[in-house]
Amino acid sequence: MGKNAGCFQGCLHYVFDYKTSKTLVIPNLGVGCFFRFSQLLIVLYVVGYVCMVQKAYQETDSAISSVATKVKGFAFTNTSDTDPRFWDVADYVIPSQGDNSFFVLTNMVITPLQTQSRCPEIPNPSTTCVDDCDCIEGYNDPRGNGIRTGLCENYSTTAQTCQVHSWCPLEIDTKLPEHALLAAAENFTVLIKNTITYPKFKFHRRNIRPHINSSYLRACEFNRATDPDCPIFRLKHIVSEAGEDFQDMAVKGGILGIIIDWSCDLDWWAGKCLPKYSFRRLDSKHPVNNVAPGYNFRFAKYYKNRDGRETRSLIKAYGIRFDVIVFGTAGKFGIVPTIVNMGAALSFLSLLPTVSDWFMLTFMRKRDLYSKWKVTYLDEDAVTEDGPEVSNWL
């Protein structure tokens, strides 16, 4: 009975004793320094990193953008394989318009005068044959050039291959010129019109700045040092800023990124909001083992012969695809993020006494004394009305 009552009383004390904090001043330089130094660190972190670097007092929004491009330039080609030919933008930009990207033809394999007919396959281990038995009629190899007719035919005086139903003559794409056909493309220019919006802040901006007039636009060219505002770029300049050689890249093609960074601080005390251009090659320059390098695709132009037969010119086009990549985040002072981050900073500071107590009770020489004095159980019957005696022996 008595034992149970003691336990019951203990529980009552545990639940209902009111704990109030009492200030115990510890004149110890070590603990004091630790506390102040930690405080300083937290204040520096909040002011220096959270406010100045991260700008955590800002609300943010990401950009919505639109891009339009216009390439200009002419070329004239006159090689031994092809007739003299003049090229303008309708010939070398494929397709004529696209979203955020444009392709400039620089090199090609042309197979003219193809018609629907039969012809022998290009020789390789899977297409060579000895007689008709080696060629199964109707066999269709996706890596071949057509549907087999079941005949074995002379490809040349030394090779026999299976005959296929296809657009003949077949394309021989190993005849790619070693120097880009449209080498002149390096001097083409592109006008990039880019508009961005930060809907949350009702902020609109164009990369063509208000002070630019049309006569300036006719003559200017982007240059980071001398003319950073001009939205007209010379293709060679873009490629060389990406660390590549235009003529080198033009042979097998590639993909190049034109990156426009609109990250802005929209607070009135911050600077102007201007686009920052950078350029980077997006495909890999030297693929492993040099397998499948560059960028190419095929397209054809169809027409009817005088005798009414459908004929086409097949073009395997190599060139540089320019992708315009726009991104940006804008920040502006906002009361909600400010309060949230101030709260976080204050909670850091309020953690500090606990950490300092731990430091004091673990590392200080007089830690036993401190721990004895840290918690006082007020025995109301035993103390005098004058309060505790002041001890001088610390």
Ligand SMILES: *[C@@H]1O[C@H](CO)[C@@H](O)[C@H](O)[C@H]1NC(C)=O
């Ligand atoms: C591009 O223009 C420069 C200067 O106008 C010229 O020297 C160069 O030969 C041109 N490039 C090609 C491939 O025509």
